[in-house]
Amino acid sequence: MAGSAGPLRHGRGARPGAALPASSRRGGRCAGVEAGRVIRPATVDDAAAIADLEQVLFPGEGWSAVQVADELTGYGRRGWVAGDAGPLPGIAGYVIMRTVGDVSDLQRIGVAVTEQRAGLASRLLAAAFDGVREEGAERVLLEVAEDNAAARAFYAREGFVEIDRRPKYYRQSVDALVLELGLATGTAAGD
Numbered sequence: 001m002a003g004s005a006g007p008l009r010h011g012r013g014a015r016p017g018a019a020l021p022a023s024s025r026r027g028g029r030c031a032g033v034e035a036g037r038v039i040r041p042a043t044v045d046d047a048a049a050i051a052d053l054e055q056v057l058f059p060g061e062g063w064s065a066v067q068v069a070d071e072l073t074g075y076g077r078r079g080w081v082a083g084d085a086g087p088l089p090g091i092a093g094y095v096i097m098r099t100v101g102d103v104s105d106l107q108r109i110g111v112a113v114t115e116q117r118a119g120l121a122s123r124l125l126a127a128a129f130d131g132v133r134e135e136g137a138e139r140v141l142l143e144v145a146e147d148n149a150a151a152r153a154f155y156a157r158e159g160f161v162e163i164d165r166r167p168k169y170y171r172q173s174v175d176a177l178v179l180e181l182g183l184a185t186g187t188a189a190g191d
């Protein structure tokens with residue numbers, strides 16, 4: 001299946017220890033923190049800041065700035081970041097997509113731990129989906145580690161459905177779940 005060969009193969013997605021503590025403990029939203037964030041297309045100038053977030057969100061498996069730059073500039077690749085409203089260079093989140101034909105692979109998404117559960121990832125996805133839809137994408141595929149509870153909850157909330165499982169795909173023999181979202185209807189493409 002196109003796209004299932006490894007959108008997230010370079011990293012298994014954050015382990016629960018990386019993604020859950022702050023957001024789980026804090027619970028609800030923190031709109032005051034998130035309010036100043038603007039979603040905009042990523043450029044190679046964002047690569048270093050994205051790589052910094054990668055090291056925190058994907059410990060031991062985060063992409064380097066060079067890898068991120070490659071991901072932002074390679075064939076079919078595009079990214080979006082949640083940046084500051086003003087001229088400051090900081091970013092709080094990012095998403096990177098790869099679109100070939102009518103399928104877009106969600107390569108990576110992450111939000112700074114201190115700004116999670118404020119709706120940033122949802123806003124990033126909305127911008128990315130608008131962008132890849134314009135390029136002809138009709139569905140989005142991704143892989144997520146079965147034990148990444150935060151990401152699975154997030155994707156379920158966004159309407160993704162499980163269509164396949166790749167046994168022992170990640171380190172420590174964790175399975176990958178292949179998820180799909182149809183862009184036209186917001187439901188599984190096969191529905």
Ligand SMILES: CC(C)(COP(=O)(O)OP(=O)(O)OC[C@H]1O[C@@H](n2cnc3c(N)ncnc32)[C@H](O)[C@@H]1OP(=O)(O)O)[C@@H](O)C(=O)NCCC(=O)NCCS
Nearest residue numbers: 013014110111116117118119120121122150151153154157
């Ligand atoms: C997954 C991730 C990107 C979500 O980012 P976020 O900005 O916190 O997500 P949002 O605030 O847009 O969340 C939207 C909804 O998703 C669900 N959700 C998000 N994080 C959740 C969590 N930790 N636990 C349970 N549900 C969660 C909730 O339904 C949430 O709505 P609510 O806050 O009103 O309950 C973030 O947790 C992250 O960066 N994780 C580490 C990196 C990672 O694992 N990336 C995915 C690799 S496959």
